[in-house]
Amino acid sequence: MKICVISFDFWNYDEHIVTELRRKGIDANHINIGAYQHKNFPARVQNTISKIVLKRNLKNEYRQEMILDQLKKLGKQDQILVINPELIERKYHEVIKEYTRKYIAYLYDSLARCPAEHLFDLFDEIFSFDKNDAERYHFQQITNYNYLPEAELNKNPMFDMVYVASYDKRIQILFKLTKKLDTLGLSYYAKIVGKKAWKEHLNVDSRRTVFFTRRRLAHKDVPEFYGNGKVLLDLIRDNQSGLSFRIFEAMALKKKIITDNQTVKEYDFYNPNNILVLNDDMSNVEKSFFETAYQELDPEVYRKYTVEAWVENVFGLKS
Structure with missing residues (x-):
């Protein structure tokens, strides 16, 4: 089975999902759009000018193009999970979905904070950590997860x-x-x-x-x-x-x-x-x-x- 996780993994939590999938013997990969960086200083300047003059964030566009480039290399997936899908434009979602037989979203934020209603029809399943959203929109409610190994009790904290x-x-x-x-x-x-x-x-x-x-x-x-x-x-x-x-x-x-x-x-x-x-x-x-x-x-x-x-x-x- 091949599974791909796509996310903006700023705090490095999502990588634990991929690690666990691999531990289970699954061919799992992580496309972390948060890891994208400008190639050099001129590219950073160009993006700054573009945002000010054209109201266009080139870095966001390059991040999304990076997703498609990596999927071309990885090939067809059995499942693709997108965490917080509002970070990706609909036109890119439509292409990403062509690479999998099952397209899943996980909303690790409330819709009040990060609206994603315009994307609901794209996904085969939508999970949400927010109970209120899950009840209102009939998502599958799921919590975040415990990714750490179980520890011993520490009796002498500072x-x-x-x-x-x-x-x-x-x-x-x-x-x-x-x-x-x-x-x-x-x-x-x-x-x-x-x-x-x-x-x-x-x-x-x-x-x-x-x-x-x-x-x-x-x-x-x-x-x-x-x-x-x-x-x-x-x-x-x-x-x-x-x-x-x-x-x-x-x-x-x-x-x-x-x-x-x-x-x-x-x-x-x-x-x-x-x-x-x-x-x-x-x-x-x-x-x-x-x-x-x-x-x-x-x-x-x-x-x-x-x-x-x-x-x-x-x-x-x-x-």
Whole structure:
């Protein structure tokens, strides 16, 4: 069987799907349009001028042409999965679809944030991580996946809570929470990443740090970063109800997690001992949550959310 995954894999999560497929003996390939770079400096300048003068992003066009070039080399596929298909123009989707007998989409974003309604008719199956979208549009609802190996409990983390995220409006909630943690005498380390992060000042003492940087955390360093916290923090973006990868990383690392995603209560792995769902006023943040031990999941429940189970579900594979 031949399967191809097409995505803008900025955080390197999608590569785990391809790795798992290969582990199952499938001829799997990944076309990562996020990996495309201008060939040289003049090409970068040309693209800048084109965007300003012609309102035309040449880099986006070249990325999509790259998909077709690679598919020509790979040949016909049994299945092609496109993650967040709105990143590709319809005319390219129509050509891509000719290379496969089954065309699948996975929406790892709500349609409110990333509209893709104009592409629905192209796909044989559409999966979505957003429960609200899945119910409204009759998609197949599926969560993100646990891609990490199961870890041992870490009994000596450096901080009570750790957090890493892009620079956006969620920082307001972060500061509201850290203020609460300050009153409880709890420690934390947050890393905020983005081009605008330099506008903020650096808050530091030995136990309470919010660090702003333009350099993102390497994907391979995520487990070590989270290993430094007793509890992980997960804050959702606007117009989103799907579960982020933080939930599943916490599951693999056997870490408690604090989240403002109310939908987490609807899942079979939800345990209030392990998962604290924030009130708007942070009134339910108590020191006792940080002091009690993590309670491990039933193995069958744990497996349901692994990348192995995910690829079996999406591609219709037998375990």
